[in-house]
Amino acid sequence: MEMKIALAGNPNCGKTTLFNDLTGSNQYVGNWPGVTVEKKEGRLKGHKDVIIQDLPGIYSLSPYTMEEVVTRNYLVNEKPDVVLNIVDGTNIERNLYLTTQLVEIGLPVVVAINMMDIVRKNGDSIDIKKLGKELGCRVIEISALKGDATKEAAELCIAVANEKNDRELPHVFVGSVEHAIAHIEESLEGMVDKSEQRWFAIKAFERDEKALEGLDLSESVKSHINAHIADCEKELDDDAESIITNQRYNYITELVKKTVRKGKAAGSLTTSDKIDRIVTNRFLALPIFAAIMFLVYYVSVTTVGSFLTDWTNDTLFGEWIQPAVQTFLENAGAAEWVVSLVVDGIIGGLAAPIGFVPQMAVVFLFLSFLEDCGYMARVAFIMDRAFRKFGLSGKSFIPFLISSGCGVPGIMATRTIESEKDRRMTMITTTMIPCGAKLPVIAAIAGFIMGGAWWMAPACYFGGIAVVIIYCIILKKTRFFAGDPIPFVMELPQYHMPALKGVLLHVWERVWAFMKKAGTILFVCCAVMWFLASFGFADGTFGLVESKDSILAAIGGFLAPIFAPLGFGSWQTVSATLSGFVAKEGLVSTMSLLSSIGEEVEEYTAAYHAAYMAFFPTTMAAVSYLMFNLFDSPCLAAISTMAKEIGGRKYFWFAILFQNVGAYVVTLIIYQLVGLAVGQVAFSAWTVVAGVLLLGVLYLLFRRDPNKKKAPVLKASGI
Known part of the structure; x- marks a missing residue:
């Protein structure tokens, strides 16, 4: 048993x-x-x-x-x-x-x-x-x-x-409270198991309706119970729930005095207290947090992670796996389309995002260490000060932090937020924080277009936080999300050195979740994208065609004008964006599939740079592409989770619309106006549109909150 x-x-x-x-x-x-x-x-x-x-x-x-x-x-x-x-x-x-x-x-x-x-x-x-x-x-x-x-x-x-021995319960309550609970226990005899009688009696005293839902109490019993509660409330001049809470803490205080001996004098600072004086300092806290995150991404993306990723892409897939599989299939007499599907479509498509797993693992290693040692709990406390000014509490930062690994648990983590309005607003914005699936996209743009710019990853992380803050300020001024942020209470653990086993287990869970997605969703996505990019109509017949004549080219070409004002109006980039709605890693897979990436090349950096630049005429266009795909709606798994969590179709469709329209507007403003300033974008009607949208965003951002209650004006009494 x-x-x-x-x-x-x-x-x-x-x-x-x-x-x-x-x-x-x-x-x-x-x-x-x-x-x-x-x-x-x-x-x-x-x-x-x-x-x-x-x-x-x-x-x-x-x-x-x-x-x-x-x-x-x-x-x-x-x-x-x-x-x-x-x-x-x-x-x-x-x-x-x-x-x-x-x-x-x-x-x-x-x-x-x-x-x-x-x-x-x-x-x-x-x-x-x-x-x-x-x-x-x-x-x-x-x-x-x-x-x-x-x-x-x-x-x-x-x-x-x-x-299964009977045991004596602690004597937590005293005086008239214990007397009332004993009487309530007698009233509940026969209704609940004897071992549970005490607990139900206390819950009845607290007027906990949910605990008593299953009990069929008669009106006379309810009246008898309420009479005892009312007598205690009158005697102690407090409500029943507060009475129970106060007596519990009084009991605990006395219990600790009897059983705990402090080695240090009262008021002396522990090691954690001394560290907190620095890392939670009002002026130093945020700069320290920013410096730590920059260091995390610098090491992960530029040094250790970059070396491992280069080896995975160049050697493991480029020199070993793909040539070996291609030779095996050709020797086995496989059809040309089968070789193309397996080598270019599936292995080539999966190789691109999987190649970034080492970088992801290093990022997760650092984040797991920071979480387990107790620092990230302090960050939530630190961010509460900042978030409260923008209508959120520190509780919202916890989903944002979790979303840096994956948006699905990040959305689920919003359940700890008691306010339904704050919960929905956090849910809508939490996926703006770059997750592990977006890291390959960031690394691809930073590494292959911007020459390995290490600062791109932390810039995207803090850029995500900035967009979240802007969105929250705007949403808080609407009646759907108006209201004061809820109080944030959190226990800060003592600093300690994390166990290596626990840290590695956390890293493995996150990396394995990504690998499972690569083996399922991305596998199917690569196969579908290969089919759409390889087949189409040519000379009146359907079959294998050049990618420019494929079904995917037709779909991407039809939608391309929508994204042209953002700087990436080619059918290839639009097609990759569509695959990103299924899984963000699919962006890199599809771009790899539609370019020379994955083929054997002599000069890795130059070849990759040339392949990506074929999609983006300017660096600003590449940055624009990255921004849109960071801030638009998340992958299908996260969307599905949000649909279940958000509580209503109207809120769900509002979230999807807000995320995608918001991403388009932000990207258009940055691309048109910043691009114009740096000389990479010519002035056009879209530049004017971007300017108007910027004014609109600034108005929504800085306008007076129409839902904020005005302080009463005291008129002079005439004295």
């Missing part, structure tokens, strides 16, 4: 690190039934019959966010065999708030005090025996990052689940 262990804890408590350590590669990722909150589960290493369920990170079991609802419903309805509560030992007082709620549910609970290596380094100690006795559950010290006692924690969970 299978056993289920549920991992529960606050965000940034080390839960994911522990989950990865316990399950290794035996993981399954999906969504919870009916909602888009990510569901992760895996089998415990060495125990095929034990399933580890990774619950969303939450601060409480109150139904305020989707994560809290999902976690609570799972614990109450699914009833796992045991709950493993991960507690950040460096911030134990805040984390124990959730612990006091978990032990009340009636399930066996094991508390794992995590980050004990940092706790000991700070000179602190925790009396786990006394803590366990007070909480009525087993407690163990671990370090998920270092793998210390993690296996023992899982074994302890298995033992506790098999014990």
Whole structure:
């Protein structure tokens, strides 16, 4: 019989690190039934019959966010065999708030005090025996990052689940509150399982309607319960929910005094505090963040990543794979069109984006390190100051950060934003941040047209943030998205050196997701694009033709006038843009397919430069092409996710229209006006249109917010 262990804890408590350590590669990722909150589960290493369920990170079991609802419903309805509560030992007082709620549910609970290596380094100690006795559950010290006692924690969970012993719940509430809860428990006898009676009684006291939905309470019982609640509210002069919260924290404060000994004097600065004085400084924070991101992209795109990408494109595909496959097929007597499909269409098409995997891996390596060491949590805090001025909170930065890897989880990450307006606005704009799939496009333009300009990648990253800010200011002034940004509360973890295993696992997950897309979506995209670019009508018959006479040339030529004002009006560039709507990596695949890229060349840089310049008459046209494809609607996978998340067809179609029209307008303004200034674009009617659009954007950007409430004007009293 299978056993289920549920991992529960606050965000940034080390839960994911522990989950990865316990399950290794035996993981399954999906969504919870009916909602888009990510569901992760895996089998415990060495125990095929034990399933580890990774619950969303939450601060409480109150139904305020989707994560809290999902976690609570799972614990109450699914009833796992045991709950493993991960507690950040460096911030134990805040984390124990959730612990006091978990032990009340009636399930066996094991508390794992995590980050004990940092706790000991700070000179602190925790009396786990006394803590366990007070909480009525087993407690163990671990370090998920270092793998210390993690296996023992899982074994302890298995033992506790098999014990099924009754335990005494902690005495959290006192006085009239405990008296009222005891009376409510009596009222619920026979309606719920005895082990759950306490939890439902507390929820009834808090007037938590969602928790009581399944209970058929009579009017007399409801009246009896409300009378006890009203008496407490009157006596304590506060609402029921606040009363419960205050008494929980009072209990936790006393519990920490009994069980935790601080090694440093109160008020002394930890190493993390000292670092934060610099990296979160009001004036230095943003320049430091910008410098770090520039360094990340410089190393990834120009040095290490560039060397690996050159080797992959030149040697692996150009000299080894493609010639070998072509020789094999020709010797096997394959038809010419089969050789062309496999060598040029599929391998040649896939080679271009796959060649940039090394650069992506290096970028993801740096970003994973920054996330795991605790710095990116600070960046969200830093960006809250800036974003709040533009109508968003720091919570919106988290989806933007995740979108730098992939837009799909970035869109899903918006579920943590309580305000539906802010959530939709973040969803619409988060894919403006260059994702991993767009990195090959950036690298292609920067490397092959601009001579390896390392600054293009970070410029695109910060350019994406700038466009997001402009869009958000404009959208916030409309009635659909008006409103003050929600408060941003986030636990900042202690700085620590990430575990190499965890960092590499994160990198592998992201790279593997890209490779899977290359093996499925891009594979089909390359095959379809090869067919459209190779077949057409010539001399009244349908068959293999020159690419200029192909079906793709006809489609691209028909749409080319639309993009001509942006500087890339050839059928080849338009065709590549169309493939980008399926998968952004398809841009590079299609351009490779339609050019001499992929053929054996003597001079790599010169040949690639010439091939791309055949598409773009000027550098400004190439930059324009890059900008449009960075800011238009994302790939089909992200579009599909947005359709499910955004909550309504009108919002979805507005998002698609806004993204594509916005990309066109921004690109037109930059290409026409900047191109004119640098002498690469001639003055025309489109230059005038671009100027008018710029004035329109500036008006929308700087106009007074019509939805902002005016301060009341006090008239003189006549005195």
